Amino acid sequence: MSVAGQSLKVGRFAPTPSGRMHIGNVYAMLAAWLSAHAGDGSGDGGSQAGLEGKQGKVLLRIEDVDGPRALKDADEWIMDDLHWLGLDWDGEPAYQSQRTEIYEEALRSLESVSLDDFPLVYPCFCSRADLRAASAPQEGDRFLIYPGTCRKLLTEHPDEVRSRLEAGQRHSWRITVPEEGARGSVVTFDDRIFARQCFDLPREVGDTVIRRSDGIFSYQLAVVVDDLLMGVNDIVRGRDLLRSTALQIWIRQALVASGFAKKYGIERIDGPTYAHLPLIDDPTGVRLAKRKRSLDIGSLRSDGVNPEQIIGYCAWLLGIRGPRNVHMPDATGPVSMSAREALECFTWDDIRADKSDRILAANWASELTGTKPTV
Structure with missing residues (x-):
């Protein structure tokens, strides 16, 4: 359920x-x-x-x-x-396209939460060219593991981040995943076809954009919000989304912890069943x-x-x-x-x-x- x-x-x-x-x-x-x-x-x-x-x-x-x-x-x-x-x-x-206000509310809920004294959601000023230069695509599903440039910037130079935001510098928003070895850093789930799956979030997924610099919400956030609020409990899709499932489980847990789900009358949430084709x-x-x-x-x-x-x-x-x-x-x-x-x-x-x-x-x-x- x-x-x-x-x-x-x-x-x-x-x-x-x-x-x-x-x-x-x-x-x-x-x-x-x-x-x-x-x-x-x-x-x-x-x-x-x-x-x-x-x-x-x-x-x-x-x-x-x-x-x-x-x-x-x-x-x-x-x-x-x-x-x-x-x-x-x-x-x-x-x-x-008709649910933007709901995604806005989800983002605000995530912004109210921190992870080990670091914001769960933070601004990223990196361009696509920056990311291509700093990252290598992962096998099979075109994932780019973010090198943590703006996470480090916020940690070491918060005043610079504040100044950039005040100046209106173009930026996306990323969701933070736990540090390697920290509680919650490894996500496991059972798949009907590919059996038990285990992903180390910091090593295999990384901090991920949930709202692009052009204001468009990412697939990764929108799909989690929609499945959660629509009561979807049986997810079938391609195996190229196995890694995304680990990230979406993390986002789902964060939305629940932020109180977002409770606002919609959802008190207890169990994870869906998954089948990746x-x-x-x-x-x-x-x-x-x-x-x-x-x-x-x-x-x-x-x-x-x-x-x-x-x-x-x-x-x-x-x-x-x-x-x-x-x-x-x-x-x-x-x-x-x-x-x-x-x-x-x-x-x-x-x-x-x-x-x-x-x-x-x-x-x-x-x-x-x-x-x-x-x-």
């Missing part, structure tokens, strides 16, 4: 409206939908999902907090594609991206591909090999199916069986359109 007294599983779709969805997006959203609706067994150990009624719910959140990245009408394309695919959600969609790469081994129009759902629809073919293909990528009531001994490829049919045979064991990233075959289009029917 995420909130005391809450027994219903609450998952979410959280697309960025930067373009049309691609196969990788559908793959992740299908997994989130299956997880939320899989019943008490959560798809573990081969337990069959109950189809008599919904076992959980899925919220739709349009993550358009970064306005410059949002493409006009992309939210409508996303919702139309989800309806077409049969991936329904509950309630009205939430837009991060293997990623989908194109035939050249490059991760799928909207900006490259990779396997664009709009293009596939225009080419006459039907929703059951796409769902079946994504289910196959997840490890689902076809409904249990269908006898197909020679079915080694994708099987055309609806989301409800995929739910009948969904288990996390299928995904855990192969944790490697999926690389699409050069003939992915013929694989997709050649999906076998379930009749």
Whole structure:
């Protein structure tokens, strides 16, 4: 449970409206939908999902907090594609762009807290060029470990920081993580697919920007605030966010300690369950991206591909090999199916069986359109 007294599983779709969805997006959203609706067994150990009624719910959140990245009408394309695919959600969609005041309040709450006599949130005057020069990207998820330049500046020269702020010098805001070896410096969590995860915050994550110098709130803060206040307790997303999960757990704990959650009537908060999926790469081994129009759902629809073919293909990528009531001994490829049919045979064991990233075959289009029917 995420909130005391809450027994219903609450998952979410959280697309960025930067373009049309691609196969990788559908793959992740299908997994989130299956997880939320899989019943008490959560798809573990081969337990069959109950189809008599919904076992959980899925919220739709349009993550358009970064306005410059949002493409006009992309939210409508996303919702139309989800309806077409049969991936329904509950309630009205939430837009991060309409929640700025809530993020402002969260930031003020964090500013009221200190960590070992150092502000939990502090101004950073470093430019991107400064950071690139001082840091090296970490493997796999493009994390830059902040070298602590402005943390040291505030510690050793607080008057200079004050003067810069009074002069209106452009700056971002960073959240402080504990010193190495200090209480809370190591975050652990259990992942449905990748098992126990352990991250040393100062060594592997570092102080992170939660509000950019242009005033835009970061993904890392906005997603934690939204999941906390919306009661999301079942999070499914790509494995490239494993490290971000450790940071988000830290931010979540800080928001609770600051009293922010209590202002919204949330008295007791347990952490969500997490499942981080293997990623989908194109035939050249490059991760799928909207900006490259990779396997664009709009293009596939225009080419006459039907929703059951796409769902079946994504289910196959997840490890689902076809409904249990269908006898197909020679079915080694994708099987055309609806989301409800995929739910009948969904288990996390299928995904855990192969944790490697999926690389699409050069003939992915013929694989997709050649999906076998379930009749």
